[in-house]
Amino acid sequence: MVNKKRDIALPIIIALLLILVLFAGQFFFPAIHLFGNNKQSTYQQVLELVKNKYVDPVNLDSIESVAVDELLKELDPHSNYLTPIEVTESAELLKGHFEGIGVEFSLFNDTATITYVIPNGPGEKAGIQPGDQLVSVNKHSLIRKNISTDTIRSLVRGKRNSIVNLTLVRNQQSLQLAVKRDRIPLPAIEAKYLLDSKTGYIRLERFSETSYEEFMQAVEMLKKQGAQQLILDLRGNGGGLLSEAVDIADEFLDQDKLIVYTEGNKIGKQEYRSRRPGQFENGKIFLLIDEFSASASEVLAGAIQDWCRGKIIGRTSFGKGLVQEEYNLSNGGALRLTVARYYTPLGRCIQLPYQQMDTLQKNRYFITPCKDTLRAENGITPHIKIPSTTDTTLLASVTIMNALSRINQFSFEYYQQNISRLTKKNSPQSLLTDKELLKDIWEKWIRSEKIATTSPLAYSSVEKQFLTERILATIARYKWRSNGYYQILNANDSTLRVAMKLINQ
Incomplete structure (x- = not known):
């Protein structure tokens, strides 16, 4: 009797769940239309991309009724859906610039206070000074409890050459300023200086479109100052563009050395090799990493380690060995989908094991030309481990x-x-x-x-x-x-x- 009741109830429950998923898709993804629209929905676009591009074979029959976020959770830790706002923020970081007024601010006692004004930027040209208090943007008052920096930032930023009207307070006097927005750089290199007479130091925050260019400028400057060896700090660098990591690695390796290769179920093997004389092929190179160094940082560290080109110091890296491509969706969001794994020159995939559809062979070890034994998964293990400080x-x-x-x-x-x-x-x-x-x-x-x-x-x-x-x-x-x-x-x-x-x- 109990079994019969269960047999009757189960299809009803499944049907209700399917309806819930469809309407949840309507709520979270307005681009999904249930009826009367021939345009391919966001959900359908995601399913199609998973089917044609995902790194491993996927049985869509068992998951096609699941909403987008839940679907992606079934795949791997790094395939994810980006909202339109997240797409914009991510693009700014990767492009290495945003469009705004060129000031930094902090919230002191619930008041936005200007702490830095970029020289020759739009803010300085309009007359903004450090210490000014920002009280309204285009007549939107900022004087309220618990206002967030994200809210203020979204109001201040806007399209290049557009005008933003600000009300500021300076020395208890109110000021009205009209500022013409412009392109503002987001440097990828946070620090570059000599540690001693022959050792240069570079801290690279991310791999954006400007990273390689900034790196080359930093190396040139340090070499002019006498640098013969280099410490490259990748601690906290969560990655970015693979191409930038490859270009930087090229500066340390001889011509035609394999830097990294990628391979997936729908994408064939693609090799990235050093192809030009590097600016730092001979000097000593040490890389600093930690548990937040991921993705492109690990590509660079893996190439240096596999070719015995330098030493890695710090703590074991994050362990992200999956490659994502970003696909724009009709609602302004995007799907960041894993399409391949990347492998170090020796063939190591350093991805941290995960419970979803992970098909990677575990517990593999490799021997470098200098006889070091390296493990494949669980990130890049440094030559010299530094315990937590x-x-x-x-x-x-x-x-x-x-x-x-x-x-x-x-x-x-x-x-x-x-x-x-x-x-x-x-x-x-x-x-x-x-x-x-x-x-x-x-x-x-x-x-x-x-x-x-x-x-x-x-x-x-x-x-x-x-x-x-x-x-x-x-x-x-x-x-x-x-x-x-x-x-x-x-x-x-x-x-x-x-x-x-x-x-x-």
């Missing part, structure tokens, strides 16, 4: 995290109040050696913290050093931009210290 432990502290949330405002106000003193400094390192400055910053920080929090302040010496360095780094950013910021933080960086010791042996 004190910083990692501190970042787990609620007290420290709360303090970090207030550092931006304190550092900006301190910089503005002491700008005449700080402009006399000729390098970021000079901040670290000024004992009077360090004492003054800490005393004023403690004073401001007593006002901001009711919790008792009892920082350990390690916590004091950690917070002082971040305050100094933030102050250095206002004067020397990200180059100054990383010069402060790198001064006591344990991974970089090990790299420097080894590269100079």
Whole structure:
């Protein structure tokens, strides 16, 4: 009897679920029309792309009634649907520029405060200054509780050559400014400077359309300053464009060396090889990676490691060995679909194992020309592993995290109040050696913290050093931009210290 009831109920339940999926598709994807429209729906487009492009064979019969997001979850961790807003934001990062007014701002006490104005940018040309408070954009008031930076950013940005009308407050006086938007660069390289007389340092934040060009400019500058060896910092670099990683790898490898190859069920094997004389084929090269180094970062690290071209130092990388292509959908969104795996020159796919439709053979090992044994999956394992630092432990502290949330405002106000003193400094390192400055910053920080929090302040010496360095780094950013910021933080960086010791042996 129970079985008969179940047999009757099951088709009804399935039918109801199918109807729910269809109407859920209507709700989340307006481009999907159930009736009276011959235009191919978003859902149908996704199914067609999965059928024709996905890396492995797929039995669509078992999943074709599932909504787009659920469908993609059945595939792998990196195939995903992007909303129209996400498409725009992703495109800006990959293109290496956006269209706006060329200012940076932070929310201090629920008020958008301008913290930096790009020289010769549209904001500076219109008269915007650091310290100005932004109170309205095109008559949209920004003076309200819990307004988000994303909301403000979306109002300020817009098409190139369009006009945005701003209301600002400066020295308690209201200002009305019309700013003509323009193209604003998003640099991929955050820092480039000499660590010593012969060692250059480059921190690459992402692989965007401008990464290779920026990298070449940085290498040229460092070589002119005397650099003979290079430390390339890929920590926190989540990847980007494969082509940019290939071009940068080409600068380190001899001609016609395999850098990476891709292969999928619907896409044949495609090889990417070094094809020109590189600018840094002979000097020592060390790469720094961590658990957030992924995708294109791992392509570059894998090529360097497989060819024994340099040393990898840090922590095991993320483990993303899948290649996505982006397909525009009719609703303005996009499908980012895995179409292939990428393999290092030795044939390693370093993808972290996943439970979905993963068909990759596990537990494979490879021997390099220099007799190193390398594992295939689970990311790039460094030659020299650096354990988690004190910083990692501190970042787990609620007290420290709360303090970090207030550092931006304190550092900006301190910089503005002491700008005449700080402009006399000729390098970021000079901040670290000024004992009077360090004492003054800490005393004023403690004073401001007593006002901001009711919790008792009892920082350990390690916590004091950690917070002082971040305050100094933030102050250095206002004067020397990200180059100054990383010069402060790198001064006591344990991974970089090990790299420097080894590269100079």
